[in-house]
Amino acid sequence: MLTNKEPLIQIDRTDRRILALIQEDASLTNQQLAEKVGLSPSPCLRRVRALEESGILVRTVAVLDHKKLGLSLTVIILIGMDRHTPERFAAFEEQVADYPEVLECYLVTGHDADYMLKVVVPDMDQYHHFLLNRITRIQGVSGVHSSFVLKRVIDSTALPLGYLS
CATH class of the missing domain: 1.10.10.10 (Winged helix-like DNA-binding domain superfamily/Winged helix DNA-binding domain)
Structure with a gap:
């Protein structure tokens, strides 16, 4: 809660x-x-x-074209942890925060996973290296499921402001 x-x-x-x-x-x-x-x-x-x-406008950023920069592979990774302790989760979060390939990291529920990551790399070889030499070496990672993005159907950073009164 x-x-x-x-x-x-x-x-x-x-x-x-x-x-x-x-x-x-x-x-x-x-x-x-x-x-x-x-x-x-x-x-x-x-x-x-x-x-x-007020903290509403956090920062302004430039949105770059992944493919034009040679970052052609986007991967959604579901990660399971061996223990659900604050220390284990904090250590994981601290570690992935240092990986520039990780664009987003969420603590999730509703799956057989504890975390969902969005990762961008140049190709499958680089992903293989990232997975084996970074993700699976984080203490407590007990399961990894990778899904590869075929097409960006909606790719927005804008929040839906129509709900605000």
């Missing part, structure tokens, strides 16, 4: 529009953003800074 639930931060329609535009194109200048939301630059910048200070 999660007990440390953070209270929701209230944002208005303009804030939602700012967030949607930044998610779509983080390279927009403050001037461009202000024009698109119908504000002058100063109030727009104040709103962006308030969204940053």
Whole structure:
């Protein structure tokens, strides 16, 4: 049971529009953003800074094309652990956080796995090396199931802001 639930931060329609535009194109200048939301630059910048200070706007990033960079293989890995202890989980999480191939790591339920990782590597040989020399060497890993992505059907970083009131 999660007990440390953070209270929701209230944002208005303009804030939602700012967030949607930044998610779509983080390279927009403050001037461009202000024009698109119908504000002058100063109030727009104040709103962006308030969204940053509140922790809603965590960071802005560039999205790169995996294949054009030679990172053609995306793998979803389900990992089972031998013991379900906070120490075992913390050690695993600390270890995978150091692997640049790991784009996402989730502690999950509902599968015969404890963790789900999204990994990007150049090819099957590199994945084989990653699996045998990194993942299976982490203490406590008792099972690994790999699924290889054939096609990216939806590949978005944008959160669905339509649910916010």
